[in-house]
Amino acid sequence: MNKMKLISLAASLLLSLAGCGGGGDGGSVPPPPPPPPPPITKAEAFQFLNQSTFGALETEAQNVIGMRYETWIDDQLQRPASLQLPHLQSLAVPGVMPFELQDDRVDIWFRNALHGDDQLRQRVAFALSEIFVVSHIGSSLNNQPWALGSYYDLLAEHAFGNYRDLIEAVTLHPAMGVYLSMLGNEKPNPTLNIRPDENYARELMQLFSIGLVELNIDGTVRLDNGQPIPTYDQSIIEGFAHVYTGWTYAGAQNFRGASPNYFNQVVAMELHPDFHDTDAKTLLGGVTLPAGQTGEQDLADALDNVFNHDNVGPFIAIRLIQRLTTSNPSPSYVERVARVFNNNGSGVRGDLGAVVKAILMDDEARPAMHMEIDGKIKEPLLRLTQLWRAYDAQSASGRYPLLAAYIFFGQGPLQSPSVFNFFSPFYAPPGEIRDSSLVAPELGIATEYQNTLVTNYLFYQAFALNHIADSLEEDDVFINFQEEMDVADDIDALIDMVAGKLLGGEISDTLRTEITGMLERIPETDTAIRAAETIYFISTSPEFAYQR
Amino acid sequence: MAKYNRRQFLRSTGAAALFAATPGLAYSQVVGGGAPFTDYRALVCIFMFGGNDSYNMLVPTSPAAYAAYQASRQNLAIAQGDLLPISPTASDMTFGLHPSMGALQSLVDSGQAAFVANMGPLVEPTTLTQYQDKSVILPPQLFSHNDQQDQWNSLKGNNVSKTGWAGRMADLIRTNVAGQQMATNASLFGSNLFQSADETIAYVMGPQGPLQFEGFSTDPNSILFEQRQAFRRIVDAQYDTIYERGFAEIQRRAIDAADTVSAAIASAPTLNTVFPAGQLGTQLETVARLIAVHDDLQMQRQVFFVATGGFDSHDDQNQNQPGLLANISDSVGAFQLAMAEIGELQNVTTFTQSDFGRTLTSNGDGTDHAWGGHQFVVGGSVNGNNIFGDYPIPAIGGPEDVGGGRFIPSTSADQYAATLARWFGIDDEDLDVVAPNLANFGVRDLGFMIT
Numbered sequence: 001m002n003k004m005k006l007i008s009l010a011a012s013l014l015l016s017l018a019g020c021g022g023g024g025d026g027g028s029v030p031p032p033p034p035p036p037p038p039p040i041t042k043a044e045a046f047q048f049l050n051q052s053t054f055g056a057l058e059t060e061a062q063n064v065i066g067m068r069y070e071t072w073i074d075d076q077l078q079r080p081a082s083l084q085l086p087h088l089q090s091l092a093v094p095g096v097m098p099f100e101l102q103d104d105r106v107d108i109w110f111r112n113a114l115h116g117d118d119q120l121r122q123r124v125a126f127a128l129s130e131i132f133v134v135s136h137i138g139s140s141l142n143n144q145p146w147a148l149g150s151y152y153d154l155l156a157e158h159a160f161g162n163y164r165d166l167i168e169a170v171t172l173h174p175a176m177g178v179y180l181s182m183l184g185n186e187k188p189n190p191t192l193n194i195r196p197d198e199n200y201a202r203e204l205m206q207l208f209s210i211g212l213v214e215l216n217i218d219g220t221v222r223l224d225n226g227q228p229i230p231t232y233d234q235s236i237i238e239g240f241a242h243v244y245t246g247w248t249y250a251g252a253q254n255f256r257g258a259s260p261n262y263f264n265q266v267v268a269m270e271l272h273p274d275f276h277d278t279d280a281k282t283l284l285g286g287v288t289l290p291a292g293q294t295g296e297q298d299l300a301d302a303l304d305n306v307f308n309h310d311n312v313g314p315f316i317a318i319r320l321i322q323r324l325t326t327s328n329p330s331p332s333y334v335e336r337v338a339r340v341f342n343n344n345g346s347g348v349r350g351d352l353g354a355v356v357k358a359i360l361m362d363d364e365a366r367p368a369m370h371m372e373i374d375g376k377i378k379e380p381l382l383r384l385t386q387l388w389r390a391y392d393a394q395s396a397s398g399r400y401p402l403l404a405a406y407i408f409f410g411q412g413p414l415q416s417p418s419v420f421n422f423f424s425p426f427y428a429p430p431g432e433i434r435d436s437s438l439v440a441p442e443l444g445i446a447t448e449y450q451n452t453l454v455t456n457y458l459f460y461q462a463f464a465l466n467h468i469a470d471s472l473e474e475d476d477v478f479i480n481f482q483e484e485m486d487v488a489d490d491i492d493a494l495i496d497m498v499a500g501k502l503l504g505g506e507i508s509d510t511l512r513t514e515i516t517g518m519l520e521r522i523p524e525t526d527t528a529i530r531a532a533e534t535i536y537f538i539s540t541s542p543e544f545a546y547q548r
Numbered sequence: 549m550a551k552y553n554r555r556q557f558l559r560s561t562g563a564a565a566l567f568a569a570t571p572g573l574a575y576s577q578v579v580g581g582g583a584p585f586t587d588y589r590a591l592v593c594i595f596m597f598g599g600n601d602s603y604n605m606l607v608p609t610s611p612a613a614y615a616a617y618q619a620s621r622q623n624l625a626i627a628q629g630d631l632l633p634i635s636p637t638a639s640d641m642t643f644g645l646h647p648s649m650g651a652l653q654s655l656v657d658s659g660q661a662a663f664v665a666n667m668g669p670l671v672e673p674t675t676l677t678q679y680q681d682k683s684v685i686l687p688p689q690l691f692s693h694n695d696q697q698d699q700w701n702s703l704k705g706n707n708v709s710k711t712g713w714a715g716r717m718a719d720l721i722r723t724n725v726a727g728q729q730m731a732t733n734a735s736l737f738g739s740n741l742f743q744s745a746d747e748t749i750a751y752v753m754g755p756q757g758p759l760q761f762e763g764f765s766t767d768p769n770s771i772l773f774e775q776r777q778a779f780r781r782i783v784d785a786q787y788d789t790i791y792e793r794g795f796a797e798i799q800r801r802a803i804d805a806a807d808t809v810s811a812a813i814a815s816a817p818t819l820n821t822v823f824p825a826g827q828l829g830t831q832l833e834t835v836a837r838l839i840a841v842h843d844d845l846q847m848q849r850q851v852f853f854v855a856t857g858g859f860d861s862h863d864d865q866n867q868n869q870p871g872l873l874a875n876i877s878d879s880v881g882a883f884q885l886a887m888a889e890i891g892e893l894q895n896v897t898t899f900t901q902s903d904f905g906r907t908l909t910s911n912g913d914g915t916d917h918a919w920g921g922h923q924f925v926v927g928g929s930v931n932g933n934n935i936f937g938d939y940p941i942p943a944i945g946g947p948e949d950v951g952g953g954r955f956i957p958s959t960s961a962d963q964y965a966a967t968l969a970r971w972f973g974i975d976d977e978d979l980d981v982v983a984p985n986l987a988n989f990g991v992r993d994l995g996f997m998i999t
Binding site: 138180181184185186192193194195196197198199202206212227228230234237327371372373374375376377417418420424427428429430431432433434436438440443444445446447448449450451452453455456459460463508510511514515517518521522536537540541542543545546548 | 781787798944951
């Protein structure tokens with residue numbers, strides 16, 4: 001149902017109520033208690049769970065229907081994080097090549113994503129990992145799997161904490177230190193034309209906090225004579241670059257040439273005061289840090305300076321809304337969330353748990369509108385996790401070591417090609433989306449090539465990587481469609497079952513008609529093929545790729 | 549219960565000749581109109597993501613200039629004796645290439661390669677005083693990766709533009725190439741702004757070419773033909789949201805192009821040229837094979853986008869730069885051998901783009917984001933063994949330095965694009981559509997293409 005239909009329906013309901021009379025004689029009748037909210041439908045619960053977990057499940061939908069959204073969120077907010085590092089540390093240390101543990105890191109990511117009972121926390125951690133990006137692709141972090149596991153745990157543990165604490169933990173984690181070269185960054189040496197590395201200084205502001213141009217609280221760009229207003233210039237970048245000097249691996253004897261080991265890659269970097277610049281530093285908003293401060297003081301002041309910039313609320317609101325609920329939030333949606341960032345109601349700025357709750361509870365996210373621009377394209381990796389959750393995916397080994405996720409799906413856990421993430425928040429494909437000045441970030445990696453890779457993966461998943469397939473490798477992740485096979489002689493029942501698990505029960509007439517046509521060509525005794533065919537067509541359909 | 553695998557599935561559905569490659573639906577952009585070209589020309593853009601430190605790629609070796617370079621670069625300077633000498637004509641300076649770029653040196657020596665020095669995005673000619681006074685319009689967000697990538701790809705200056713200069717070229721010639729079986733623009737490295745357009749859509753294939761869809765047949769007697777048709781009808785259906793429609797549109801293009809292009813590339817002759825292993829070599833080998841079959845696809849004009857990353861050398865530059873530049877050099881060297889092998893040297897021009905040049909100063913073990921840098925152009929129609937534009941004395945605090953050894957470009961990316969576009973067949977009056985800021989610069993053609 002579209003918004004116009006809803007409005008006309010609401011209007012007719014109001015008219016019919018008015019027609020019932022009820023205009024009393026005034027004053028004496030106490031107002032009736034507010035009506036109970038309408039029950040949550042299965043489709044609505046699916047929408048909510050696809051925004052807040054790694055894929056809606058019929059069982060979890062029943063929980064949401066019973067608990068209602070807010071209680072479900074509050075329950076999730078207090079659940080502790082499922083972690084990666086303890087698992088990685090429980091494994092034998094590879095003799096020479098730590099990168100061999102990267103598939104175990106991906107494995108534990110999938111285990112937590114598929115089975116963790118802290119689904120909302122894991123989903124938000126994944127969103128944060130696409131904002132505060134580090135990656136083992138094209139980086140020496142490939143040989144530091146423990147650093148990456150530890151970094152991901154940091155994101156999960158701070159997912160509902162305070163943004164100020166989060167950026168400090170991110171800044172001092174050696175994974176970020178390596179990825180954006182703050183680790184080992186030292187004070188200037190003018191005689192050798194050496195000045196501090198600007199990498200982290202630039203990207204913390206551009207990508208993690210405030211962005212390039214000043215924003216209104218509703219996320220729209222502030223203009224001056226029709227032009228955007230830059231948030232910083234080169235002198236401010238250099239100021240922050242000087243702040244971020246003197247840090248390297250904890251416990252290093254020597255600042256220069258400090259190298260990672262099993263222990264120091266999972267704990268915060270430490271300051272070597274001799275390598276920290278102690279001159280005055282220009283920061284945002286005309287603030288100057290005085291000369292002579294310690295590295296810790298400079299860092300605390302600099303992160304406070306960023307944290308208190310007016311852009312952070314709308315910037316983080318837009319980034320998280322785009323990861324969770326919709327590509328094109330209205331300015332008022334952004335503003336409502338940004339105001340919660342600025343003040344959680346108890347005077348606290350930066351409360352990410354409150355921000356996440358505001359994003360999910362907002363009117364623009366919550367009623368299942370199914371409008372033109374509401375919702376988003378699912379990230380391809382989340383299409384996979386939704387399918388795997390719905391079909392109890394497992395492997396003989398119990399592992400999910402899909403290290404090639406970034407090839408098959410164009411993305412994988414901490415597998416971005418650069419700090420700019422798998423896709424840009426501003427990506428607009430040619431055609432009506434770009435022509436309307438709208439965006440669809442996830443379509444940035446939905447190229448003809450990548451979509452075909454995903455479609456083919458789903459083909460193999462349905463037909464070859466399933467519970468009755470023979471000759472599977474022990475790490476092959478297979479789905480279980482026994483329930484589908486049991487009803488496969490009844491085409492309508494089969495389609496209803498798969499649509500129930502993957503689409504919350506709502507399937508378009510076209511998709512049902514086309515699947516029916518194909519199933520009628522497959523003998524009813526070929527129950528596995530019928531089941532696989534149905535899962536293949538639904539999991540590759542545009543309506544499954546869409547998150548309402 | 550019998551177990552099932554893919555092979556049995558295919559057998560049971562009677563698809564003996566799965567994936568039989570027959571010409572499928574054409575990808576032509578039929579609009580009718582302009583006269584077809586009578587020849588074939590292709591441009592190959594190699595994008596070096598991250599910002600290539602080109603002041604270590606092309607180094608002046610004249611005594612005063614090298615001394616300035618060495619003083620600026622300190623621990624990042626390449627020893628003069630290690631540089632590979634080149635002798636560009638009509639230059640009053642001598643130069644050397646990074647020691648890992650032997651293949652490029654050979655291309656320069658044989659007249660197939662030229663450089664354009666100290667180039668970058670500009671809206672209008674810019675001096676240091678104007679920069680400091682803010683009395684000149686600058687490309688916004690200088691020194692930022694994605695913004696400057698966008699500048700190179702779109703040449704948008706301080707305007708809002710959602711098209712790239714290759715995309716605009718494809719739009720301009722679309723009526724001239726109406727018979728093409730594939731889009732003028734093809735990317736082997738994902739979607740990009742460079743090829744984005746209003747009227748035409750770039751085709752994105754993989755590094756080894758397009759993929760076929762599993763489980764689709766073009767044999768009308770196969771159930772897998774029905775499967776394909778059903779899949780196609782699903783993506784052709786009406787959808788309520790922009791997102792489903794956008795996704796379905798990509799699926800539709802993928803289905804339509806995969807068979808045609810795959811069949812063509814499968815029929816390409818085996819090349820004797822061996823390409824370097826790795827991302828860029830693989831992409832360029834695929835481009836070479838597609839160029840070899842351009843007649844089969846009735847292609848007259850093509851722009852290929854290939855790329856490789858890792859150039860953001862904030863850290864460990866001395867360790868990483870040799871491999872990065874060797875890969876570029878060796879891959880381009882192989883590509884030129886392949887072009888010679890298939891007789892397309894004159895018809896194919898390869899050129900580089902990168903986010904920005906890097907600081908002449910060091911951050912200890914690497915360099916940071918800057919502005920002007922050097923690019924190279926390779927091909928049989930290149931006015932080779934030359935350096936175009938002004939190569940500045942690489943001194944900190946010189947007349948082009950906005951600070952830290954960030955050099956104001958002396959040649960604009962618009963001029964570079966316009967020179968390539970003219971060779972590609974764009975009419976002179978349309979060059980300003982391709983390169984919107986071209987009119988602000990006196991020279992419309994840098995002269996590195998023989999036209």
